[in-house]
Amino acid sequence: MTQNIETPLHDIAHSRAGDKGNRVNLSLMPYDPAHYALLAEQVTAEKVLALFRHRGATGCKRYDLPLLHAFNFVIDDVLEGGVNGSLNLDGHGKSHSFRLLAMTIEVPKALLNRP
């Protein structure tokens, strides 16, 4: 039987945040391409939107780039006014890549090659 281990995304993937107006984009790439399908299944646009609901985010769209083994999440209205309008220290929202990476996913033990 396959055993699953709950793992923070940060252990198996990396991400970068960018902004445009009141939107943020978050890229997400597994270190190991073998984890791409796992992320595609579990890191849905709905789940990512839920991470930013407390800030009034209104929508999230996921773009899949299978050739690069990458995803791009675009989250609307998440910057509480955008880089210029926000009262947040991080008006750009560049720290949000690590909010995404704190999300946990279920990884089959066989796919987790921990040192």
Added chain:
Amino acid sequence: MSDLFLVGNGAGFSGDRVDAPIPVMRSLIKRGLPAAMFFECLGERTVALAQLERRRDPEAGYEPMLERLLEPILADAARAGIPILGNFGAANPLAAARAIARLAKRLGLPELRIGLVTGDDVSASIDLDSLAVHEADTGLDMSSWKLVSANAYIGAAPLAEALAAGAQIVVAGRTSDPALAIAPLMHHFGWAEDDWQALAVGAATGHLLECGSQVTGGVFWDPGFKDIPDPANIGFPIAEVGRDLSLLITKPEDTGGIVDMRTIKEQLLYEVHDPACYITPDVTLDITGAHLSNHGRDRVAVHGLRGARRPDLLKVTACYEGSWLGEGEISVAGPNALARAKATADVLLERVKRRGLARRARADLIGVASVHDSDDGALWRGYDGPAPQDIRIRLAVEATTRDDADQASREALALLCCGTAGTSGARWRVTPRILTRSFLVPRDQVPTETRVLPTREWN
């Protein structure tokens, strides 16, 4: 003409490391191939802040680090025939050209050909009120805001024109970021303005390089997970572009940082929304077919880029001033710090409310929750984790007048006596706020002008 052209980057924003261009220029010269170097110095608001500087001093309003960035490389670049391009003109490209002329004179380069591209400033020529808003900061009443700047993102053609006229350095104001890389490629390879496939490779080159170290290890390193060599000396990027439209990203040999598939992927998707449709004034770039290959240490090639027709309209970003940001901070530490911090935050918000100082106010508990939190403090109010021992409380307000913002921020100072036990370390500041809106305008409403003159003729 050679089959390979090198494009180096010397800055990714206004505020970047000023010694970064030196190893890049050294590497370009050492390799002996046709090359150019560009500096990207303009964020969304940078032009507006520069415009405010220019109002204070008519000879200011360009990149404040201009001379510091160029002095160590300008003479070598001129000698090696490596042109430099930059949007370091910001709100005052003419003053920047004069500053470069003074620097060139001091460096013994009286014949340096300095190119100036203008036309991006449309604040006087286009009636913005007649246009529909394309993108805007949301939820704000901007009726009383005053226009500070309005600049169109211009494309590569006028920059390439300056190179064709023999410019050894080209100074511009607002350009699209990728245009600074597309222009020298267009000039060198003779790309047509509608060669979408070639321009796509140029746009990707610019996009990957425009943030400087972000493709060579900057905003990438994550100790223990994504380590990079010598983060205090990250080498800025160099692209190798072939006549056959090959594209490879690398960096100077004698520097820190890293170029690998991970850094390329992160930067390729940076600030991208629909990956099939990354719009620049010169071409619409599609990276959905992109894939990468390794070619030795710090060398990664990018394949499968596709281009489509450029947009008919140019983006104009307008900046407005009108309100003030007031910030006040103070610290607590040790036993019961969390309770003292929460009480302090509530008292600051209550004081601002009682005195009617702010349109909007927010409190952060730095060390508990801040940058990921919301204006109503949902994360720190709901925090139930281990008790932090050292917390900084931050108040931020948007106020109508400078005085209100100042008074609000000084509420943090007042806590030195009125605050909870052991409250200390107050700091407060007031900053004018700049808001932006963007519009789309037909190209023919943004005529550009290109001038190229030797050092001695810029006065």
